[in-house]
Structure formats: C-alpha cells, structure tokens
Amino acid sequence: MKFTLSWLKTHLATDADLPTILRTLNAIGLEVEGVENPADRLGGFKIAKVLTAEPHPQADKLQVLTVDHGDGAPLQVVCGAPNARAGLVGVFGTEGAVVPANGMVLKKTAIRGVESNGMMCSTRELELGDDHDGIIELEPHAPVGQVYADWAGLNDPVIDVSVTPNRQDCMGVRGIARDLAAAGLGTLNAIIVPEIAGVGPGPDVRTDDTDGCPAFFARTVRGVTNGASPEWMARRLKAIGQKPISTLVDITNYIMFDLGRPLHVYDMATLKGGLVARKGNAGEQVLALNGKSYTVDETMTVIADDAAVHDIGGIMGGEHSGAQDGTTDVLIECAYFTPERIAMTGQKLALTSDARGRFERGVDPAFLDDGLSIATSLVVSLCGGTPSEATRAGTPPVAAKIVSYDPGRCLTLAGVDVPADEQRRILASLGFTVTGSDGGFEYQDGVPVSVAADWAIAVPSWRRDVDGWPDIVEEVVRIVGLGQVPSTPLPRVPGVARPTATPEQLVERRVRRTAAARGLAEAINWSFLSEKEAAAMGGGDWTLANPISEDLKVMRPSLLPGLLAATRRNVDRSATSVRLFELGRRYFRQGERATAGFVLAGEKVARGWQNGKAQGFDAFDAKAEVIALLAAAGAPVANLQNFGEVSAAYHPGQSGTLRLGPKVVLAEYGVLHPSLARQFGLSGTVVAGEIFLDAIPGKRKAGFMRAPYAPPPLQAVKRDFAFVVPDRVEADALVRSVKGADKKAIVDVRLFDVFVGPGVDDGHKSLAIEVTLQPGEKSFSQEELEAISAAVVKAAQKLGGSLRG
Structure with a gap:
C-alpha cells in the first residue's frame, strides 16, 4: 500500500515529521517497506527561460539556445526539441545532474561542433510522464532558478507499507491515518460525505x-x-x-x-x-x-x-x-x-x-x-x-458485532499494563464503541468487594477481523506499541524435560548444519564393515564374534568406506555430482572416536555454454570443506598447520593433514588413492576428508562463543612481497613464519601466487604473499612500515628465502 506524505495529511492533522511517522507505523504493526522522494533525483533540474533560439550551423533539426537558469550568466544549450523557442519557460538540467530516464550524467560537451551546457528536458526524460514530443513548457510566470521539483510539488515522499491480510481497513489512506491518530500522532480529520440531490429515478x-x-x-x-x-x-x-x-x-x-x-x-x-x-x-x-x-x-x-x-x-x-x-x-x-x-x-x-x-x-x-x-x-x-x-x-451485511471485554485481560494476555481509561481512548479512536462499567469496588454489608470491569465493545463495520476479546487486546497493545510487550520466558511446567544435549552433541549439530548449508547431503551408514573394506583402511580393532553377515563383521575404523559405497550407489544411478557427509563414530581399542567425514565425486561444475567443459573436484575443494567444518566445530583454524603425512587411503602429494602442532591431528583430506577408489567401483578423481572431532580442544564451560566484534578504528594497510625460496619450503611454512614476524601489527598473510620459470633459479620457486597490517590507535609512520617490512624479509630469510628482484 503506497501513499504520499501530503496525501496522508489530508486525513491526519499532524506536525510529526517523516521519521516519526515511519517509526510509529512500524511500532503499530504497519511495516514500512520503503520510502522514496521523487525530488531527491530531480535536485539538479531547475526552472529556466529560453532567451534566444537560433538554428544550429551544422544540423537542420537542432537549435542553439541561450538559457537563463537563474544562476549567473546565461548558458548555451544545443536542443533538438521542435517546440524550443525564445520565451519558453521549461526545465533545465544543470551540469552534473543525472537524467532519471537513462542515468546519463549531464556535462559540458560539443554537439556537432557547438558547445552545449546541460539540457532542456522532456516529461519522459524526468520520468514524470510519457510525453517526448518536445521539452516541458511551464507557465510564463514560473520562477526562474527555482528547483523544479519544489515548485511543482514533487517534494513529497512516497511511503510503502506492508498491510497484513487481516487489516482490510488499512487498504486505504484513511485507515492508516486512523491508526496513526490512535497512536497519538495527530487528529483524524472528519470525512465529508456530500448530500446528493438526485434528479429522476435511479438506474435499473x-x-x-x-x-x-x-x-x-x-x-x-x-x-x-x-x-x-x-x-x-x-x-x-x-x-x-x-x-x-x-x-x-x-x-x-x-x-x-x-x-x-x-x-x-x-x-x-x-x-x-x-x-x-x-x-x-x-x-x-x-x-x-x-x-x-x-x-x-x-x-x-x-x-x-x-x-x-x-x-x-x-x-x-x-x-x-x-x-x-x-x-x-x-x-x-x-x-x-x-x-x-x-x-x-x-x-x-x-x-x-x-x-x-x-x-x-x-x-x-x-x-x-x-x-x-x-x-x-x-x-x-x-x-x-x-x-x-x-x-x-x-442489503449489505452490517449486523452489529458486540464483544464482552475486561480491560484487565490486556495484562494477563499480553503482559502490558495499560490503564482502563487509556484502553477506552485507544479503542474509541479506532472506531470501537465502548460501554459498560470500569469496575472497582462496591460495599456489601459494609465490606468493600472488588468488582471486575464489564465492557461491551461494538466492533466498527470496517473491522471484520475482530471476533473476540483477544483481538481487542491485540488492538490496544498494537497502538501502545508492540515494542512494549516484555520478553518473558514461560515457566517450565512439571514434566517438561530440560535441555539434555551435551557439549559434544552441540558441536555435532553445528557441523551437521554447516555441511548441509554448504550443499552436502547427509548419509547414515552402518557402523560395521566387511573385513576387506576394513583392511583397505588399515584394518579394524574390533571384530564381531556373531555378526549379522560376513559383510558386517568389523567395527569401522573410518567413515570413508560407508560413504564411498553410498557414492557408488549414487553414481550407478546416473548421479553426475555426489556430495555426501556423515557424522558418526570410529571404533578403536582405546574407545569410540567422534568423527565427521565427507566424499566429493563427479562434477563440481557441470558442462555448459559458459564453461564448455565439466570441472571435477580437487584437493583444494576437500581442504575448503575441512576448514569450514573445523571452524563450525570451534577449532582455532587460524592456528592450524598443514602437514603432508597422511594415511595410505589418500594420494601422495595431493593430500594433507591439518594439525595443532606436529602431534595433534584434527583432520586429513585430499584426493583418494586411485587403488582405493577402484576397490569401491569408482573412477575419476574422488576427494574426501575426515575431521576428528574428539581431537579438537574443548571450550570453556561457557560453551561455544564467538569473539566479540570489534571493528578496527583505522583502515588496514596491505603490502605485497615476493620471495624466492627452495623448492622444499612449503608455502604454509612461509605464511606462518611471516605471521610471527610482528604479531601485533600483522593480522593476516595470504599466498596469492606461485611462479617457477625464467628469472627463478632451478630448484627454487617464487612465492608471492599479501601481508595485512592493522594500525592501532594511530596510523603507521614510514619508519614503522619499513621496520615491519624488514621483519617480514628476515622471517623469510630464516627459511632460506630472499626478496625476488
């Protein structure tokens, strides 16, 4: 439902400004979806008068005008409108104004060799109508130099409110004005219904x-x-x-x-x-x-x-x-x-x-x-x-609807204590007719006895949504302000169980939701494997003495066999892209280990006209999933180190582990070994990963807490460095070394390029990194930046690196 501010004020006598009206609309349940003032985009268009109009020397259909725009000397403008003539008063777009119809920024230019400053505008160009046969013609006495939008009454904000299906009365401007008047924002003007003196009988x-x-x-x-x-x-x-x-x-x-x-x-x-x-x-x-x-x-x-x-x-x-x-x-x-x-x-x-x-x-x-x-x-x-x-x-259905009401119910139902006289005022201002006693005390045999209020409320004909006393409470609370309703937790009644989820279960919930949000589908597999599948993962510690079948004999040492079997079933049914994850337990002599695993197979990006060729998954996709799931589990991902030693299930050189120090392994990931993929009937590249949830350091008793958001007071500074290092040096090692060069100033280090070729000696490679520096209370001086840069270079030198020339 849209209306202008001036339109609203034909029904509502108010001195409230626009922000106050908007806040009140939201407070009483009429959500403001947007506000737009047409004058905002017409500020650069003024009323101007054409002083002279001469033919363009290089074009038959163009004229060269001299325009008085009320600000300094007249300007020369080239115009093609057939109605352009001396004495015409129209709308002139000054230099820098943006034409609403096409977004063009007006500037000084040459048209067929003649300088033109700004533009005389048509109705369509200003998006004020469809007329484009000529420029706008205003009355001769229009004030030259005044902003056209102000003179034409276009400085009138348009308010767009969302009206819920039950508020049929607010599908007109008058209904919205009535609500605002009830909320104390002014007085509702009386509606004038004329008396029509008809001549002759009415129609058939x-x-x-x-x-x-x-x-x-x-x-x-x-x-x-x-x-x-x-x-x-x-x-x-x-x-x-x-x-x-x-x-x-x-x-x-x-x-x-x-x-x-x-x-x-x-x-x-x-x-x-x-x-x-x-x-x-x-x-x-x-x-x-x-x-x-x-x-x-x-x-x-x-x-x-x-x-x-x-x-x-x-x-x-x-x-x-x-x-x-x-x-x-x-x-x-x-x-x-x-x-x-x-x-x-x-x-x-x-x-x-x-x-x-x-x-x-x-x-x-x-x-x-x-x-x-x-x-x-x-x-x-x-x-x-x-x-x-x-x-x-x-006959229209205008039967009266009467609702019995006790004003004390406002407190019991909504938790808002509104005095009875205020409730009566609100209801009356909304068009309800309230009769009956306000209650109080009466004396029986000399003893004061409390008497409940007993109101009879006649519902106005325009409120078919009001049926009972809870609707009356809603009306009162809505006008008082929905923000006044207290957030009071309900008491726990006997028999309602308290939360029983353990911290470990809460971690699994976050991991599960994160995996699903990243497009992975959850699989639930048996915790038992065949001896052959267990052997492919290094063997299982627990073998059942009385298994259901020989294929379900060993307690799984890894989640991957079940996920790979599920992947094969999907591929056999023509699935072109498989993204599966599972949360479960691995079983060892030391006990059960909570684990999250995933498998990505097939096409990451399908073949199409944009890319032409289908793209598969790689080890970096697996690493991205691992880091995202570790972050969801609360692991300190910024402190993780990448190591190359992984189990035999993964392809050497295309896999890795993420650790907190050399011994605490939190996850392993990468491309599966081709022999393992073939054993499960899969061809092509298959990537996977396992996150060892039991290895993640526990949080404090307060539970999983994000660090409070503390925006830096000053803008960050970025510096790029390129180092030539021996081939044996891992990029991750260089990143970690540089991060430690100045832990206070350096907040992030990112690798963005690896180069091997001309200009780089054999047995070496060039690693380019971006270092982000965050100043504290004051900006870095040149001397401080030079000192930090020297510390970065020194950190790289510890690994045998040198600045690339």
Whole structure:
C-alpha cells in the first residue's frame, strides 16, 4: 500500500515529521517497506527561460539556445526539441545532474561542433510522464532558478507499507491515518460525505446472487464531459505507480486508494437494459480491462445486462463498457462482494487487481451509500452532469458485532499494563464503541468487594477481523506499541524435560548444519564393515564374534568406506555430482572416536555454454570443506598447520593433514588413492576428508562463543612481497613464519601466487604473499612500515628465502 506524505495529511492533522511517522507505523504493526522522494533525483533540474533560439550551423533539426537558469550568466544549450523557442519557460538540467530516464550524467560537451551546457528536458526524460514530443513548457510566470521539483510539488515522499491480510481497513489512506491518530500522532480529520440531490429515478440494477453480491448500489450521472483528470489527482496517482487514464476512471481509482472502497463506472451507451449481479453461466466470456478474455462459470459472480457480461464482479471491469473519452452518461457501481467469492474467483482465473486485493480482505459494508455519494460528488464537480437518485438493491451485511471485554485481560494476555481509561481512548479512536462499567469496588454489608470491569465493545463495520476479546487486546497493545510487550520466558511446567544435549552433541549439530548449508547431503551408514573394506583402511580393532553377515563383521575404523559405497550407489544411478557427509563414530581399542567425514565425486561444475567443459573436484575443494567444518566445530583454524603425512587411503602429494602442532591431528583430506577408489567401483578423481572431532580442544564451560566484534578504528594497510625460496619450503611454512614476524601489527598473510620459470633459479620457486597490517590507535609512520617490512624479509630469510628482484 503506497501513499504520499501530503496525501496522508489530508486525513491526519499532524506536525510529526517523516521519521516519526515511519517509526510509529512500524511500532503499530504497519511495516514500512520503503520510502522514496521523487525530488531527491530531480535536485539538479531547475526552472529556466529560453532567451534566444537560433538554428544550429551544422544540423537542420537542432537549435542553439541561450538559457537563463537563474544562476549567473546565461548558458548555451544545443536542443533538438521542435517546440524550443525564445520565451519558453521549461526545465533545465544543470551540469552534473543525472537524467532519471537513462542515468546519463549531464556535462559540458560539443554537439556537432557547438558547445552545449546541460539540457532542456522532456516529461519522459524526468520520468514524470510519457510525453517526448518536445521539452516541458511551464507557465510564463514560473520562477526562474527555482528547483523544479519544489515548485511543482514533487517534494513529497512516497511511503510503502506492508498491510497484513487481516487489516482490510488499512487498504486505504484513511485507515492508516486512523491508526496513526490512535497512536497519538495527530487528529483524524472528519470525512465529508456530500448530500446528493438526485434528479429522476435511479438506474435499473438488482442482485440475483446474494451469496456473492449481497448489495448492489448505483447511480447515474448524465451529461458528463470526460477528459484528463485534475493535476492534483493525477500527481497523487502517478506517485504511487498508477497511470492516470481519464477523469472518470481516475476518480474510481483515487477513491479506492484513498478510502479503500473499490468502484466501477460504466458507459451507459454500451449497456442494453438493466444491470444485474448474478452467477456466471458456464462458457461465458468476458473481455477484461487488461485486454485478456476470461471464461467464467456458475461459481463466480458477474455483472451483466440483457445482452452480455460486463464485469467480473469485484475484480475487473469489461473493456467495452468502461468510460471512454467520449462518454457522456455514466452509471456508478458501488457494490459489496463477499470476500470468499472474490478469493475463489481470483484464484480460478489467476487474475489479480487492486479491487480484488481489497474485496477479498473485506471492504466496509456500511460504506456503500457514503462511497457512492463521494464518487458522485467528484464526478459532478470534475466532469459536470446531472445525478439521479440512488438505487439500492439488496442489503449489505452490517449486523452489529458486540464483544464482552475486561480491560484487565490486556495484562494477563499480553503482559502490558495499560490503564482502563487509556484502553477506552485507544479503542474509541479506532472506531470501537465502548460501554459498560470500569469496575472497582462496591460495599456489601459494609465490606468493600472488588468488582471486575464489564465492557461491551461494538466492533466498527470496517473491522471484520475482530471476533473476540483477544483481538481487542491485540488492538490496544498494537497502538501502545508492540515494542512494549516484555520478553518473558514461560515457566517450565512439571514434566517438561530440560535441555539434555551435551557439549559434544552441540558441536555435532553445528557441523551437521554447516555441511548441509554448504550443499552436502547427509548419509547414515552402518557402523560395521566387511573385513576387506576394513583392511583397505588399515584394518579394524574390533571384530564381531556373531555378526549379522560376513559383510558386517568389523567395527569401522573410518567413515570413508560407508560413504564411498553410498557414492557408488549414487553414481550407478546416473548421479553426475555426489556430495555426501556423515557424522558418526570410529571404533578403536582405546574407545569410540567422534568423527565427521565427507566424499566429493563427479562434477563440481557441470558442462555448459559458459564453461564448455565439466570441472571435477580437487584437493583444494576437500581442504575448503575441512576448514569450514573445523571452524563450525570451534577449532582455532587460524592456528592450524598443514602437514603432508597422511594415511595410505589418500594420494601422495595431493593430500594433507591439518594439525595443532606436529602431534595433534584434527583432520586429513585430499584426493583418494586411485587403488582405493577402484576397490569401491569408482573412477575419476574422488576427494574426501575426515575431521576428528574428539581431537579438537574443548571450550570453556561457557560453551561455544564467538569473539566479540570489534571493528578496527583505522583502515588496514596491505603490502605485497615476493620471495624466492627452495623448492622444499612449503608455502604454509612461509605464511606462518611471516605471521610471527610482528604479531601485533600483522593480522593476516595470504599466498596469492606461485611462479617457477625464467628469472627463478632451478630448484627454487617464487612465492608471492599479501601481508595485512592493522594500525592501532594511530596510523603507521614510514619508519614503522619499513621496520615491519624488514621483519617480514628476515622471517623469510630464516627459511632460506630472499626478496625476488
């Protein structure tokens, strides 16, 4: 639901500024989705006057204008608009302004050899309309030099709020203003309903489908003159994204957004006989206003005359009977359609409209007469004509709804203690009528006895969502502010168990969620293996004396055999990319070991037009998964060291282990040994990894805690170094050595290039690293940077490295 700030203030008398209004809307449950001010992008466009207009010396269709823009000497502008002439007052884009239609930044330029400063603009270029036949022409007395948006009244923020399905009353600007007034942001202006002195009988309308259309009110206006709607109405409709069409059509749209009351106007010249709201006949066709034909059936309500169907009741009118430029006599329809019928029809036809969005929520059934009178008054005042009496067919469902209420329930249900008189004020400002006693004490035999309050609350006709006293509590708390509701934990009732997850189980939960979030599917395999599978992993420590079968005889020493068998089953069923993980136990003489394992096989990136060739997994993919899962488990990944010694299950040179020191192995990863992959029926490159959760150092009793976020006060400094080191030196060793060169200043070291070739001696390689330095309370001086650089070079020299020349 969109509306402008000035539009809101036609219903709400308030001095509140825009930020206050936005905060209040959010506080009372009308979530603000966005705010946009058209003037923000038109600040560089001013009112200017064309002083002279001469032909361009190099182009027949161009003119050279001299433009007074109210700021200094006149400027020369090249313009191709046919209506450009001396004396014209228009809109001028100054140098540096951005044209809304195409994003072009205006600057001084030469057009066919003639200097041009800025641009005279059309309506379309400023996205204020579709006219592009010429530049904008303003009234001769428009103030030259003033920002056009300010003069034209475009400095009017557009507010977009999200209206929940139960708040049908806020599908109009007036309903939103009512809520803000109830929240103390001003006073709701009285709505003026004109008295229409009709001439002659009303139109012939009736309803034969009281289930779908209980009430059908209508009035004719003869002798109207249709045309463009007034500027104030067109401006408001355009601001919320509605295209002005004609005065008659725009009036119905304006009332729908202003008051939440959809209407429809028929051209009486196209009607044959009276109008009736009835059920559709199977196979009947309606050419709707959107240019599409729809087939209705007997479950839908339509508006028809003696010859054809003209309207899908409450959703969309017909194309051939709508008001046109030459329309002189109109019939204004103001009907009530049941929400259930509207919703069902819209779903069947896959047809949405602004009218449907309101009718299926439920419009005010008591507003038919008033809505018809307001619409008639606007038609007569803007288009002329003579109105008839109103015809009222059927009866709208306006039965009173009374809710019994005790104001003390606000505290017991919502936990917010709102005084009874404040609750009464809030409800009254929302349109509820409150009668009854406020309670208190009365004396019985001289003894004071507490008497509960007993209110009878009449629900307004526009609030069909309010059914019982909890809804009344919701209204009170909503206006007081949802932020006032305390966050109070519910007491634990007897029989409800307390959390029983151990720290180890919580770690497994985090690892499981992280693996799933990274695109791995969880597998659950047997904890038993065949002797052959166990031997492939170095053998198992535990053999069952009475196994279920020979294939389930050994307690698994690794999770990989089960995952590899599952991978084979997926590949056999034409899976092109397999990403599996498992959390479980490995079994050794020393006991059970909590472990997470994964296998990646097949295509990492599928073959397509962008890459042409499918890409497989490699050892670096396995390393990335291992590091991510270790981080989820709470391991200090920044302190891990990479070692090459791994079990025989992995391919030498394409695998590694991550450790905390030489002895504490937290994970191993890499490309599986080809012989192991073949043993499980897999071809191609298969990568895998295992994280030894039991080896991760335990956390403090406080549990898994992230370090508090402490943004650095100054911007980091990055320096690149390239070192020539012997082939035997691992990149990880160089990174760790450089990190230790100045632990206070160096916060990160990253390898970004490895080079072997011309300029590098045989038996050596070039490693390029990026060192990130973080200043503390003050920026680094040149001397400090030189000292840190010297320390970095010295750290590399300890490994036999030297700066690359």
